[in-house]
Amino acid sequence: xxxxxxxxxxxxxxxxxxxxxxxxxxxxxxxxxxxxxxxxxxxxxxxxxxxxxxxxxxxxxxxxxxxxxxxxxxxxxxxxxxxxxxxxxxxxxxxxxxxxxxxxxxxxxxxxxxxxxxxxxxxxxxxxxxxxxxxxxxxxxxxx
Amino acid sequence: xxxxxxxxxxxxxxxxxxxxxxxxxxxxxxxxxxxxxxxxxxxxxxxxxxxxxxxxxxxxxxxxxxxxxxxxxxxxxxxxxxxxxxxxxxxxxxxxxxxxxxxxxxxxxxxxxxxxxxxxxxxxxxxxxxxxxxxxxxxxxxxxxxxxxxxxxxxxxxxxxxxxxxxxxxxxxxxxxxxxxxxxxxxxxxxxxxxxxxxxxxxxxxxxxxxxxxxxxxxxxxxxxxxxxxxxxxxxxxxxxxxxxxxxxxxxxxxxxxxxxxxxxxxxxxxxxxxxxxxxxxxxxxxxxxxxxxxxxxxxxxxxxxxxxxxxxxxxxxxxxxxxxxxxxxx
Ligand code: SF4
Ligand code: SF4
Ligand code: SF4
Numbered sequence: 096x097x098x099x100x101x102x103x104x105x106x107x108x109x110x111x112x113x114x115x116x117x118x119x120x121x122x123x124x125x126x127x128x129x130x131x132x133x134x135x136x137x138x139x140x141x142x143x144x145x146x147x148x149x150x151x152x153x154x155x156x157x158x159x160x161x162x163x164x165x166x167x168x169x170x171x172x173x174x175x176x177x178x179x180x181x182x183x184x185x186x187x188x189x190x191x192x193x194x195x196x197x198x199x200x201x202x203x204x205x206x207x208x209x210x211x212x213x214x215x216x217x218x219x220x221x222x223x224x225x226x227x228x229x230x231x232x233x234x235x236x237x238x239x
Numbered sequence: 240x241x242x243x244x245x246x247x248x249x250x251x252x253x254x255x256x257x258x259x260x261x262x263x264x265x266x267x268x269x270x271x272x273x274x275x276x277x278x279x280x281x282x283x284x285x286x287x288x289x290x291x292x293x294x295x296x297x298x299x300x301x302x303x304x305x306x307x308x309x310x311x312x313x314x315x316x317x318x319x320x321x322x323x324x325x326x327x328x329x330x331x332x333x334x335x336x337x338x339x340x341x342x343x344x345x346x347x348x349x350x351x352x353x354x355x356x357x358x359x360x361x362x363x364x365x366x367x368x369x370x371x372x373x374x375x376x377x378x379x380x381x382x383x384x385x386x387x388x389x390x391x392x393x394x395x396x397x398x399x400x401x402x403x404x405x406x407x408x409x410x411x412x413x414x415x416x417x418x419x420x421x422x423x424x425x426x427x428x429x430x431x432x433x434x435x436x437x438x439x440x441x442x443x444x445x446x447x448x449x450x451x452x453x454x455x456x457x458x459x460x461x462x463x464x465x466x467x468x469x470x471x472x473x474x475x476x477x478x479x480x481x482x483x484x485x486x487x488x489x490x491x492x493x494x495x496x497x498x499x500x501x502x503x504x505x506x507x508x509x510x511x512x513x514x515x516x517x518x519x520x521x522x523x524x525x526x527x528x529x530x531x532x533x534x535x536x537x538x539x540x541x542x543x544x545x546x547x548x549x550x551x552x553x554x555x556x557x558x559x560x561x562x563x564x565x566x567x568x569x570x
Binding site for chain 2: 196
């Protein structure tokens with residue numbers, strides 16, 4: 096793959112109640128976001144074990160984004176507050192290990208924010224494209 | 240030399256055994272060499288008199304042994320705890336990992352424990368180590384006698400000791416110490432000041448030496464899961480299959496993350512690592528971040544306190560800002 100046509104593979108973990116519905120709304124409103132964003136639906140952003148994120152990188156993701164309900168709006172009352180703490184620590188640790196901080200992101204997207212969903216994804220893909228392929232967390236055994 | 244002597248501990252143990260307060264004693268016993276002291280369960284006075292050891296190589300933290308030892312009989316087990324061990328003791332209590340009623344804890348003062356790796360760096364072919372004044376005399380096969388000050392032989396965790404105060408015990412031998420500030424985050428700060436490329440290179444150099452022996456996990460008082468993720472062959476990192484950057488990081492990030500907020504910084508993981516990987520630099524990064532993001536928290540300081548990762552406030556820092564704060568950009 097030459098660098099000019101590098102299209103990053105993005106994994107987006109979206110909570111069922113807000114962000115997944117937000118993605119749906121983006122689709123209904125014909126707002127576009129790159130097709131390389133693969134959405135994985137989770138019951139709550141809090142379901143995202145840090146292992147999932149590393150696993151995504153292992154299997155070839157170039158960027159991983161987690162989307163959940165806005166703070167205060169969690170379907171399960173407080174799941175996203177735990178997510179926020181976990182991700183703050185995990186992202187900071189990844190950065191500490193020298194892994195580009197732009198490869199991971201946490202965003203709050205409600206079911207009504209189709210436009211925000213599409214904009215967030217476009218921005219994220221752009222940022223990851225600028226970084227290029229994920230080399231620092233790749234698993235050679237998982238390469239094609 | 241330690242302030243409390245072996246004989247004082249043996250006396251204490253024997254008197255508690257004969258009074259029936261406890262029916263066994265978790266203590267240290269000589270290993271193959273004088274410096275590889277090993278944990279052991281003593282059941283009677285004879286064994287204690289013959290084999291009990293207490294010297295500068297008694298680094299082992301006994302808290303974790305209580306998890307398995309507590310259920311083994313109806314009686315109580317006597318455990319000797321150094322100040323740092325008492326934090327792990329409290330943390331395990333918090334997590335309901337052993338029955339407090341089944342333990343009799345005796346706090347003992349600690350003057351810092353020696354690390355054989357440090358001594359090996361300075362003396363090759365060790366045949367015997369004896370305490371001499373405030374340091375050691377190391378008999379070697381090639382270089383004759385090598386004299387070391389205690390400081391030169393001190394374990395990393397003791398150089399950065401966070402507390403001389405016991406936070407849990409039934410009885411205390413000697414005088415109570417204090418919580419100290421030994422600047423244990425300077426190593427983390429030095430790394431934070433580097434560029435991402437330098438950090439990546441640093442960690443690659445360190446983590447690629449890992450042989451995935453799991454000793455760091457096995458010894459850790461915060462790692463008491465009966466089924467560990469890393470025992471799952473599907474984890475992809477259950478043994479060292481290939482030296483790529485993912486596999487190394489996966490294990491180390493997840494291990495450190497699993498103990499984040501619960502790690503008392505007892506220093507056992509770095510002590511036992513056969514490859515001398517500075518695991519404390521990972522653990523302390525989490526501790527430092529937690530302190531910076533959510534307010535100072537010392538795991539194990541208070542039993543039954545709520546760990547930061549099972550807690551939240553509605554005003555917590557967002558991850559994007561946290562990452563910036565983490566490297567001191569807008570600290
Ligand atoms: S991670 Fe290391 S320092 Fe922390 S509790 Fe476990 S063994 Fe002790
Ligand atoms: S590494 Fe994680 S799963 Fe394994 S024992 Fe430690 S805390 Fe438990
Ligand atoms: S003790 Fe050291 S070599 Fe063994 S698994 Fe842990 S880091 Fe790797």
